[in-house]
Amino acid sequence: MKFTSVVAAGTAVVLSLALAACSGGGDEGGGGDDDVVVTMLPKNLGNPYFEASTAGAQEAADELGVAVEEVGPDAASPDAQVPFINTAAQQGVNALVVSANDPTAIGDALEEARSAGTKVVTFDSDTEPQFRDLFVNQASAEGIADKQLELISEQIGGEGEIAILSASANATNQNAWIALMEEKLASDYPEIELVEVVYGDDDDQTSFDKTAALLQSHPDLKGIVSPTTVGIAAAARYVSTSEYQGEVAVTGLGTPNQMREYVEDGTVEAFALWNPTDLGYLATQAAAALVAGDITGEEGETFEAGRLGEYTVGADGEVLLGEPFVYDASNIADFDF
Incomplete structure (x- = not known):
């Protein structure tokens, strides 16, 4: 399944794609056959960094059996992100994973989305904590x-x-x-x-x-x-x-x-x-755990994040991916993203 990129042309349009969640056994994934949609909202489209993070989100989505959509503006500005947040809430997506262009300017829109039942995960760049459920931080x-x-x-x-x-x-x-x-x-x-x-x-x-x-x-x-x-x-x-x-x-x-x-x-x-592919992967795993009810964003909660293993929610709903990695002539040929 491929992610869908949607660019604003006045009003944001979110494509409502959904894939039946894995039914699994026991209490895995929160159970049920409800369709689960996770919308990725980077700072802007056309940025290789966010293209890598969305690829990671798609990898996680494929493993989890959920649908991922990527939407976003051409320009990295908070005002340009707001219509996408509003549309995601109106479409009733289960989770919104957003890299915030401003810590407060998109807060009202995110609060409305949460009131409509959408779980909000910030990644890469955070909002004020009251506007989201979790922040997946790339490094301290x-x-x-x-x-x-x-x-x-x-x-x-x-x-x-x-x-x-x-x-x-x-x-x-x-x-x-x-x-x-x-x-x-x-x-x-x-x-x-x-x-x-x-x-x-x-x-x-x-x-x-x-x-x-x-x-x-x-x-x-x-x-x-x-x-x-x-x-x-x-x-x-x-x-x-x-x-x-x-x-x-x-x-x-x-x-x-x-x-x-x-x-x-x-x-x-x-x-x-850090590895932005891993960052998008972890953010999507965290969003799915919120939607499933496995976690709520409280400090001390733990969840499984696929190939990355177990993570613990820290203070203010923060989940830390890891420490920065240095690239130089000795190792750069080993990486492709």
Whole structure:
């Protein structure tokens, strides 16, 4: 079964696909023959990172015997996500798995969806806890901040000016990581100066242009940290064909397929990420467990997540996938996403 991508053209349209849930034996899966539909709502469509997470969602759905739909806007903005949330609620989907473009702006729409009986799981980028049932976090905020600072420090020799190329100014996850990086720079990296934070809005051309502007504005810049897969690829693309290749380090969070050529040509030494396929897989497993009534989102509850094993719900309904993984020339050929 293939997932369905639906793009907004004024009003969101959600295709009501359903597949009979596995009947199974005993109390597995909450029982019953009800049709179960899980709607995936990434920040925006056409983003390789979210394409990988939706592939993971589809893998989980195939195992669970449920239907997965992918819907979403072209542009990563909270206003653009709201119509999709509203339509999902109106269609009565069982679960909505969303990467939030803003922690509060989509809250009212999510509350209405929950009131209509839709379970809400955030993944990748969270809302305020009251707006959802669970948050499937790719890694701890501290772990992500620490890894990015560790990488940039190693690559610039522990001193010099750096800049951050983020996604949108309202992205919950980006802002949390940046705040922690700012704190840790002051306490743990006194010889590294953060000179500017800019926003590429998870758009390739905007991120490319922001990279050019950073390098023009800061002639002594030694490194760029981009905690977004679109941004790091755009920054690497600019640096790879410029006078700054080999002089300005580029690191952050990226996918192996996007970054392979830049690692191979020496533009990028190393970068980090988790596996977005696993993230989408886990989010869908968690959504199915909520729909089945196996968990409610309370701290301490456990559920089985297929090939990933057992997970425990933490404080504020958070489920943690794991720690960031570093990709470099020694291992990047082993991955294909």
